[in-house]
Amino acid sequence: MLTLLTYPSAFGLFSASPFCVKTALMLQHSGQVWQRSDMLDPRRMPHQKLPVLRTPERLIPDSDLIRDWLEQKGAEFDQGLSDVEKAQSRALVRMAEEHLYFHIVLDRWGNDEVWPILRETFFTGIPALIRKPASNAIRKSVLKGITSQGIGRFSLPERMDRVERDLEAISAHLWQSRFLLADQPTSADMSVGPMLAAMRATPADTPLTRRIKQDNLLNSYVDRMEQAIPIA
Ligand SMILES: N[C@@H](CCC(=O)N[C@@H](CS)C(=O)NCC(=O)O)C(=O)O
Structure with a gap:
């Protein structure tokens, strides 16, 4: 298996x-x-x-x-999509995975309110006595990575503006169909849906979590995606 x-x-x-x-x-x-x-x-x-x-x-x-x-092995994630739709799908996937993802990382790892929750979620394998210093070192290296990547160099308003433009592009698709490129989930949804779900699920009230939760179109899309392919 x-x-x-x-x-x-x-x-x-x-x-x-x-x-x-x-x-x-x-x-x-x-x-x-x-x-x-x-x-x-x-x-x-x-x-x-x-x-x-x-x-x-x-x-x-x-x-x-x-x-x-x-x-x-025979899986077809984009059944029925035209070549242009498949090209749009590729662009949406890259936008989610190579841009939006890093905003989520920063929202989680750079937020002092979220950090204690992350530490107790991700680092339970480290003995309690050394968990704080060891996980602090990992946090530092993740944040350094976000600075190298570039997202970490923008101010919060600049970051939110960048995210906004991506969310507008996603929303433009969702005004047209139940999922991004069709009335059933395709590969773009399997990248974008989890990315928006992760953005919404960060365990704190942040500009990013609020942005998704307060947007009926995006919020209901995340729910719809979770119901369309149950994996719990
Ligand atoms: N391009 C990879 C990205 C996977 C990825 O970034 N995984 C992160 C968690 S979301 C990870 O394992 N990070 C561990 C690390 O960088 O040390 C994919 O599509 O699978």
Whole structure:
């Protein structure tokens, strides 16, 4: 059987990681028989990240490589979409995964109110005595990564403006159909849906969580997506 190596469920989500949720949605949609196996420390994994899919032959890192593998096995995530819609889908996926994602990371890891909750969610594997200093060092390195990536260099109003433009692009699609590119979920929804769900689920009242919760269109889309492909 296939095993999805994933971060555990947190904040009311299948996993704190939107990439793990995406992969669970793809697995479920593909009709494959699969199970989850939770882990907190990905350092032994091929990319030192999760998700990873364990198949009978090998470990496959990265949600996009897992998607390729599932498609080689016959999964069709974008059935009925035209070539242009598939191109739009690719752009939406990249926008969610290579831009919106980093705002979520900063909203979680850079927020002093959220940090104690993260520490007790993600670092329970570290003995309590050294948990604070060890997790503080990891926090510092994550925030350094966000500065290198670039998002960490913007002011909060600048960040919110960048997010707003992406949310407007997502909303423009959702005014047209129940899901981003069709009336049923396609691959774009499996990336964008979990990203917005993660944004909404950060365990604090932040400009990002408020932005999703107060937007009927986006909020109901996240709910609709969770109901369309149940993975709990
Ligand atoms: N491109 C990867 C991204 C996966 C990813 O960023 N995973 C994060 C959690 S959301 C991770 O495992 N981070 C651990 C680390 O960077 O040390 C994918 O699509 O699977």
